[in-house]
Amino acid sequence: MVGFQPSESSSMPPSPGESIIVVMDANRSKGSLDALDWAINTIVHPNDTVVVLGVLTELGKKPSQTSCFPFIGTVWVKLEFSAGQGEMSPSHLAEEIVKKREEYLCALQPFYRQCKKNGVKLDVQLAAGIDPRNIAVEEAHKCNPRWIVLDSHLKKYKVYIYGHVACNVAVMKGKIGAVMHPKAPECEQWGRDYVKIKAAAFTSNEPGKHQDESSADLKTLRLIFITKSLSFDNFKLTMHYKAKLLKDDASYIEGSPAKFQNEEEDVCLLGDVRDYGMLLIELISGKSAKCFQEQGEGESLIDWALPQLENGSLSQVMDPRLMDASSHVTVHHMQRAALLCLKNCSGQKYSMSEVLAVVRGDQHKPDSILVVSSVTTDPQITFNYLHLLAATALIVAVYCFYIRSNSIYLIDFSCYLPPDHLRVPTSEFIEHFEICDIHQREAVDFQAKVIERSGVGGEAGFPLAVHQIPPDTSLNPTREETETILFTIVKDLLTKNNVNPKSIDIVVSNCSIFCPTPSITAMIINKFGLRSNVKSISLSGMGCSAGLLSISLAKDLLRVHRNSLALVLSMEAVTLNGYTGGVKSMLLANALFRMGGVAALLSNRNNDKGRARYKLQYLVRTHMGSDDQSYLSVFQEHDECGHVGVSLSKVLLHVAGNALKTNISELGPSVLLYSEQFLYGWYMFCSKYLGLANSKETYVPNFKKAFEHFCIHAGGRAVIDAVEDNLRLSKEDGEASRMTLYRFGNTSSSSVWYELCYLESKGRVKKGDRLWQIAFGSGFKCNSAVWKCISEPNPNLRNAWADRIHLYPVEIPNVAEH
Numbered sequence: 061m062v063g064f065q066p067s068e069s070s071s072m073p074p075s076p077g078e079s080i081i082v083v084m085d086a087n088r089s090k091g092s093l094d095a096l097d098w099a100i101n102t103i104v105h106p107n108d109t110v111v112v113l114g115v116l117t118e119l120g121k122k123p124s125q126t127s128c129f130p131f132i133g134t135v136w137v138k139l140e141f142s143a144g145q146g147e148m149s150p151s152h153l154a155e156e157i158v159k160k161r162e163e164y165l166c167a168l169q170p171f172y173r174q175c176k177k178n179g180v181k182l183d184v185q186l187a188a189g190i191d192p193r194n195i196a197v198e199e200a201h202k203c204n205p206r207w208i209v210l211d212s213h214l215k216k217y218k219v220y221i222y223g224h225v226a227c228n229v230a231v232m233k234g235k236i237g238a239v240m241h242p243k244a245p246e247c248e249q250w251g252r253d254y255v256k257i258k259a260a261a262f263t264s265n266e267p268g269k270h271q272d273e274s275s276a277d278l279k280t281l282r283l284i285f286i287t288k289s290l291s292f293d294n295f296k297l298t299m300h301y302k303a304k305l306l307k308d309d310a311s312y313i314e315g316s317p318a319k320f321q322n323e324e325e326d327v328c329l330l331g332d333v334r335d336y337g338m339l340l341i342e343l344i345s346g347k348s349a350k351c352f353q354e355q356g357e358g359e360s361l362i363d364w365a366l367p368q369l370e371n372g373s374l375s376q377v378m379d380p381r382l383m384d385a386s387s388h389v390t391v392h393h394m395q396r397a398a399l400l401c402l403k404n405c406s407g408q409k410y411s412m413s414e415v416l417a418v419v420r421g422d423q424h425k426p427d428s429i430l431v432v433s434s435v436t437t438d439p440q441i442t443f444n445y446l447h448l449l450a451a452t453a454l455i456v457a458v459y460c461f462y463i464r465s466n467s468i469y470l471i472d473f474s475c476y477l478p479p480d481h482l483r484v485p486t487s488e489f490i491e492h493f494e495i496c497d498i499h500q501r502e503a504v505d506f507q508a509k510v511i512e513r514s515g516v517g518g519e520a521g522f523p524l525a526v527h528q529i530p531p532d533t534s535l536n537p538t539r540e541e542t543e544t545i546l547f548t549i550v551k552d553l554l555t556k557n558n559v560n561p562k563s564i565d566i567v568v569s570n571c572s573i574f575c576p577t578p579s580i581t582a583m584i585i586n587k588f589g590l591r592s593n594v595k596s597i598s599l600s601g602m603g604c605s606a607g608l609l610s611i612s613l614a615k616d617l618l619r620v621h622r623n624s625l626a627l628v629l630s631m632e633a634v635t636l637n638g639y640t641g642g643v644k645s646m647l648l649a650n651a652l653f654r655m656g657g658v659a660a661l662l663s664n665r666n667n668d669k670g671r672a673r674y675k676l677q678y679l680v681r682t683h684m685g686s687d688d689q690s691y692l693s694v695f696q697e698h699d700e701c702g703h704v705g706v707s708l709s710k711v712l713l714h715v716a717g718n719a720l721k722t723n724i725s726e727l728g729p730s731v732l733l734y735s736e737q738f739l740y741g742w743y744m745f746c747s748k749y750l751g752l753a754n755s756k757e758t759y760v761p762n763f764k765k766a767f768e769h770f771c772i773h774a775g776g777r778a779v780i781d782a783v784e785d786n787l788r789l790s791k792e793d794g795e796a797s798r799m800t801l802y803r804f805g806n807t808s809s810s811s812v813w814y815e816l817c818y819l820e821s822k823g824r825v826k827k828g829d830r831l832w833q834i835a836f837g838s839g840f841k842c843n844s845a846v847w848k849c850i851s852e853p854n855p856n857l858r859n860a861w862a863d864r865i866h867l868y869p870v871e872i873p874n875v876a877e878h
Contacts, residue, residue: 079109079205083196085213086114086186095211095232096171100180102237103207103230109181113199115192115214193217193224200225209237333415337401340394340419341365346379366403369395393421466664468615469672470847473660474553475810475817475860476545476631478521482655485518486511486876489651496530503642510651512876515777515798520654520805523635531638538574538635545631545657546580547587553627553659554588556857557671561588565624568614570599570606570809572838573696573706574633584629595621603694603837604773606630607658607809608845612679618664625665631657632808639705646705652776654805658813673853677830678730678846682723685839690715694838706838713782719842720786720834727844728761731830736761760788767846769824769831770794771815774801777872783834799868804860809835812845814860821865823855 080103082096096112104110168184175182187195192214200208205227210218212232222229222240230237341361342349349361368376374395382391397418484492490508493499499507523544525537546569554561567590569580578586581596595617602609607630614626634655639646663672684690693709709715725744729737743759763770770793772783780801784794796815800807804814812833819825826849833845861868 077107077109078105079111079203080104080207080209081111081113081196081199081203081205082209082211083113083115083192083214084211085192088213093167093171094235095209095237098230098232098235098237099207099209100171100174103209104178104180106179108206109183109203110175111199111203111205112182112184113192113195114184114186115190115195193220196221197224200227333401333412336412336415337398338362340398340401341369341377344374344379344382344391344394344398345377346382362402366399369399370403389421393419466619467666467669468618468676469663469665469668469850470674470676471661471663471668471672472553472557473658473813473817474549474556475814476549476655476657477860477863478655478804482521482524482527483519484522484527484654492527492529498530498640499647500642503644503647506644507647507651510648513777513874514651515780515801515872516652516654516805517802517870517872517876519803523633523655525635526638531635533636533638535576535636538633539576541633541635541655542571542574542576542580542631543583543587545655546584546629546659549657549659550584550588550627550629553661557661559625559661562591563625564590564594564627565621566614566617566626567594567596567629568599568610568617568626569597569629569631570602570610571631571633572601572603572606572808573637575600580629584627601838602809603839603841604632604775604806604808604811605835605837605839605841605843607812608679608833608835608843609681609837609841610809611660611662611676611845612681612843614662615676615679618662621664623665624663625668626662628660628662629657630660630809630813632810637706639703641699641701641703641705643699643705643707645707645709646699646703648708649706652806654807656804656807656810656814658810660813669850671851673849673851674831674847675850676845677848678727678844680723680727680844682719682726682842682844683839684715684719684722684841687840690719690840693840713778715840716779716836716842717782717786719836719840720783723834723842723844724761727846731766731832731846732761732763733765736765760786763787763832764789764793766830767832768826768829769796769816769819771812771819771831771833772797773835774798774804774811774815775806775836777801779836795869798872799870802870802872803864803868809837811835817859818861818865818868820853820857821855821859821861822868825849825853827852 080099082099084093084095096110099110172182174180185199196208196210196217197220199205200221205225208221208225208227208229210221210229210231212234215231218229218231218240229240231240232238338349338361345361345365347361352361352364353359365377368374374391378391382388397415400418401415486508489511490504493504493507523537523541525532525541553559567581567584569584571580574580575598579596579598581598584590585594585596597613599606599610599613610628610630614628618624618626632653634653637649637653639650641647662676669675689709689711693712693715694706695709696704696706698704728740732740739759740761770787770789772780772794774780774797777798780794780797783789784791796818797811799818800811800814804811807814812835816825816831816833819831825831829849831847831849833847835841835843835845837843855865856862
């Protein structure tokens with residue numbers, strides 16, 4: 061048997077007691093035994109153990125009639141060979157094993173006799189219902205084999221197995237084992253295997269097999285080993301014989317069948333050209349590249365040898381055993397080939413076949429060798445690179461899809477325009493409260509004083525129930541106010557954008573004071589006939605900042621529900637909000653709040669990007685409720701007489717300033733220029749650690765470099781002035797907020813949308829512009845939304861400002877006349 065006969069030229073004894081694992085597909089018969097045959101006749105040494113793993117990969121499928129291993133179900137069975145009944149007999153097998161026993165014995169009998177004759181233990185195991193990769197790796201970890209051989213049917217598992225074991229792996233290709241790149245093999249072990257395979261190439265004791273056929277097959281295998289950059293310290297063969305091997309291998313390729321000629325698979329089989337050049341240097345010098353660098357002063361074998369070969373000092377590099385005249389010419393050819401592989405200054409790329417032509421001594425100069433379009437690499441390396449590129453492309457694609465699919469678009473919005481008969485000029489406001497005789501004279505005078513200085517004009521409106529004498533603040537009028545506002549703006553929004561109500565997937569509403577049953581979103585679902593599976597949420601008690609909070613909630617829902625439309629409704633019910641007592645902090649709300657509302661249509665659908673006006677870039681929410689002063693600054697409560705009202709604290713502006721500062725500290729890094737961030741960060745450091753918070757040189761970032769437009773909550777003239785001062789904004793930057801307060805009053809959570817509507821009607825918003833909405837509310841909260849215009853709005857479209865935009869801006873007196 062070839063595999064058990066060591067080379068005569070090698071005194072290197074085989075290592076006893078090592079294992080070789082042969083993994084075979086037990087469902088198939090054709091070629092399934094080639095792996096075992098190749099292993100026994102090529103790489104197995106005396107005293108080794110050959111572990112045959114027969115894996116039934118097609119669980120539940122009846123195996124072929126000629127299968128080597130009978131189907132046994134989802135079990136793991138170990139077959140033991142004995143001297144009885146034809147030298148081996150399976151034990152503890154299922155009924156199916158018994159039926160196939162005779163066939164099995166015939167298939168494995170020759171291998172058992174061959175192994176027994178040469179002192180090799182044959183251990184056969186069957187597995188069904190187990191992944192071939194897992195069982196091969198598990199067995200390798202148990203017995204620490206020298207080799208794992210896979211039959212051709214299992215080649216798809218070679219990469220996984222190769223990556224999880226520390227031994228050599230070969231995959232059958234026909235009747236020849238194709239060896240995968242070795243993993244830093246031990247020099248002695250590879251030297252032994254090299255000699256073993258070399259010996260097998262020229263010796264065949266297998267009955268009925270011609271020596272030429274055996275030699276030809278194993279020459280190919282030997283060539284694979286040589287061209288895989290094998291390094292071994294102890295060369296037992298003479299260098300003359302190694303040179304002869306190279307010439308023999310090159311000649312064999314030249315005379316091989318067509319599939320080995322002028323094809324890339326031949327080049328892939330041989331390995332990298334540079335690796336081959338390094339091997340030639342090892343053969344010429346008789347030195348191992350790995351051991352040379354370890355034993356020297358860090359200089360590599362190539363760095364040492366190449367300069368001398370280039371200078372023609374071959375004798376300084378050549379192994380003394382190659383000095384005889386018969387091998388001198390061959391070594392010169394090897395020198396030229398090595399230089400061609402390792403010192404290619406022309407930038408040309410050569411195939412292995414062309415390099416071997418130089419080794420053979422063909423009279424071709426390097427510069428006359430044909431240039432090929434690509435350098436062939438090892439199949440395993442190519443496979444890994446392809447995987448890396450594919451993984452990178454997949455990550456980029458997923459990232460782009462994630463960014464794109466997580467975009468939130470504002471398709472359109474519609475603000476409520478109160479009819480003219482609901483307007484409340486200042487004189488009518490004062491007269492109305494005098495006639496109603498609800499308040500004491502002092503309370504009426506205080507409200508008149510506040511409204512004269514509030515910045516609220518005579519076009520702002522009250523609900524119809526408040527115009528009554530006395531005002532009706534009961535449930536039904538409040539419901540009517542809510543329905544009037546929301547039904548009007550939702551119908552306008554859906555009609556303008558040609559949206560079917562049944563296409564709405566999410567509805568979010570907010571109204572702080574009025575929280576009826578059924579809810580506000582239920583009113584919309586009932587009125588417009590939305591689907592039964594629509595997601596609806598009604599928010600209350602969130603104050604004037606709830607408009608952006610609803611946008612935030614809708615955004616989060618859209619991130620979860622793909623390809624959806626969200627309808628967001630923001631308003632405040634004024635009918636129920638009127639205060640009839642005499643506490644001044646509660647009377648402020650009567651003078652500031654007016655009726656209004658907005659409906660906004662959001663989408664995360666990519667096909668809505670073309671018709672959307674804005675894209676949401678950032679939304680930052682700040683809640684200062686942990687601070688008692690902030691928490692109590694806007695507070696609904698009873699007065700001493702039992703009247704319910706919302707109290708606005710004297711420290712409200714201070715609380716709002718702190719909330720805005722905290723909000724900016726989170727939003728700033730996302731929107732400000734780096735230079736502005738650095739200066740602002742330096743200020744924060746100084747104010748915290750150096751006590752410069754009250755310095756007149758306090759630095760405020762220039763937000764006008766980050767935004768083209770500002771929509772400041774129109775909570776009152778004092779609020780707008782304070783924000784302008786704190787952010788160092790001009791009067792033009794606050795124009796939209798002042799004009800909204802003047803015409804519509806404080807509409808609570810919808811005020812920032814009236815301001816955006818003003819900017820659009822003025823034609824100031826251009827594609828690419830960024831705008832900042834800032835809202836304040838009870839709790840105390842400060843919310844910011846940053847939008848980017850992606851489609852320039854048409855200023856001539858009908859909206860809440862369209863009828864009188866040409867009259868604005870107007871000069872607002874400090875004290876209004878009436």
